[in-house]
Every structure is written in C-alpha cells, then in structure tokens.
Amino acid sequence: MNTDKLVELVLGALNDLKGRDIQVLDVRGKTSITDVMVIASGTSNRHVRSLADAVIDKAKQAGHAPLGIEGESVGEWVLVDLLDVVVHVMQPQTRAFYSLEKLWSVDDGLSLQAES
DSSP: HHHHHHHHHHHHHHHTOOOOOEEEEEEBBBBOOEEEEEEESSSHHHHHHHHHHHHHHHHTTTTOSSSSSESSTSSSSSEEESSEEEEEEOOOOHHHOOOOHHHHTTOOOOOOOOOO
C-alpha cells in the first residue's frame, strides 16, 4: 500500500470516530523515521485508545499490520507506527505540551550560525 492510500485509511479511521484537530505532516526530507505523521486529539483516555484501535484495525484489515504501538495502556498519547505513516493520538493537554506540529514544521530555509 502506498503512503497516500495509507494516510487516507488513517484519516478515515480517525474521522469515523470523531477524532479532533487532525493534522497531516509530511516529514520527508526532515527525518528517515517516516514519511508522514498524522496527529489527532481525543477527548478522553478512552477516546484516544478507541481512535488508535480504529487505526490499527483498519490497517490490519488492509494487510498493513503496525510495526509498533506505544501508550495504549495509559491513553494520554498512543503512537501507532505504520512505517511510512506514524500516527500520534493524544489528549489535548498532552498535545499542547509536546507541540509536535511546531517541532516538525521547522522552516527548511532557516540557517543557524554557531557563535564564535
């Protein structure tokens, strides 16, 4: 399954269960870990876990089993690693604290100079 189709599958699963503030970040060229990160919020621990479970189930049905799943037992932040797509489902306060959107949207044209 190509990356675009996998992103569509993830978005469908998140939208079906009313995921909130869904963001798709193309991180190709910024990291070798993955091509795309999908970030979504859930309203409670149960909602976060349900959203992640829906992504996992849809991916498995499409023959794309996750490489790893982290944080399911707590439900504040669940990460689903689908190789080319990494899905982060978080509660709003956790999402605000880690601010992944800002972290991964660093301007590519930014030049840093070392102080001498």
